[in-house]
Amino acid sequence: MIAPLPRNEAAWMDWLDQSGVLDTPAEKAFDDITRPASQVCGAPIAAITLLDRERRWFKSILGLPIKEPPRDLSFCAHTVFQPEVVVVPDARSDERFAARPFVKGEPHVRFYADAPPVTSEGFALGTLCVLDRVPRALSAEKAVLEMLARQVVGRIGRIRQAIKAAPWPTRPVTASLGVAPLGPGMDGGTLVECADRATYRSKPGGRNRVTPAAAPAPDEA
Numbered sequence: 001m002i003a004p005l006p007r008n009e010a011a012w013m014d015w016l017d018q019s020g021v022l023d024t025p026a027e028k029a030f031d032d033i034t035r036p037a038s039q040v041c042g043a044p045i046a047a048i049t050l051l052d053r054e055r056r057w058f059k060s061i062l063g064l065p066i067k068e069p070p071r072d073l074s075f076c077a078h079t080v081f082q083p084e085v086v087v088v089p090d091a092r093s094d095e096r097f098a099a100r101p102f103v104k105g106e107p108h109v110r111f112y113a114d115a116p117p118v119t120s121e122g123f124a125l126g127t128l129c130v131l132d133r134v135p136r137a138l139s140a141e142k143a144v145l146e147m148l149a150r151q152v153v154g155r156i157g158r159i160r161q162a163i164k165a166a167p168w169p170t171r172p173v174t175a176s177l178g179v180a181p182l183g184p185g186m187d188g189g190t191l192v193e194c195a196d197r198a199t200y201r202s203k204p205g206g207r208n209r210v211t212p213a214a215a216p217a218p219d220e221a
Helices: 009-019 028-041 141-165 188-205
Strands: 045-051 056-062 086-088 111-115 126-132 176-179 209-212
Touching (some): 009 141, 176 188
Antiparallel strands (some): 086 111, 111 126
16 A cells, blocks of 8 residues: 655655754664663564655664665555554554565564654654564553654754754755766766766665766767
8 A cells, every 4th residue: 555645745854854864873862762662662673764755764773774665665654644653453454564575574563653753843754663573552652652752853853953053054965966987088968967867866865875877878978
């Protein structure tokens, strides 16, 4: 089942872009949220997931070695628009998730629960989620998950405010670049065209990526 898109996606993505948090290294401040979420819920996997335009990205991940699976394959792309804690006791019995690669194959997810970090503007940036390989439920732990999700949006909000308050030269700048070498007999137009193609290949991979151009075909040189 394809995940829906929010009606306010443009404003939501602008808010997240302004936070400067996407594609940043792991930080103890966020790991200190996923760890207690895992412990309180008794789940071996926990993550702070942010939804970008074409992907989901983990600001913090515990128990899995991945960083950014496609957005339309994620659990949270379906659940992020629900304001309350979402609990999926057994993903095999939920038509939204039963065919997902993470359910049918490794890590064989069965249980899933999340709470969305929601900004004061009403933007759900992603989820604080916990996962397990066996079916189960949550009860009193829901309140703790909601509290920790508020900590997530609080930390991201403070980062965003600090960036907005900083003078322009200190604000982070992100870019996707394509690089093309000047080959024998290559004119300026061909060089620019090769670099443009590499840039377009670089953009879907996220921010701060550099992609080398493929060698031009003989009739292009």
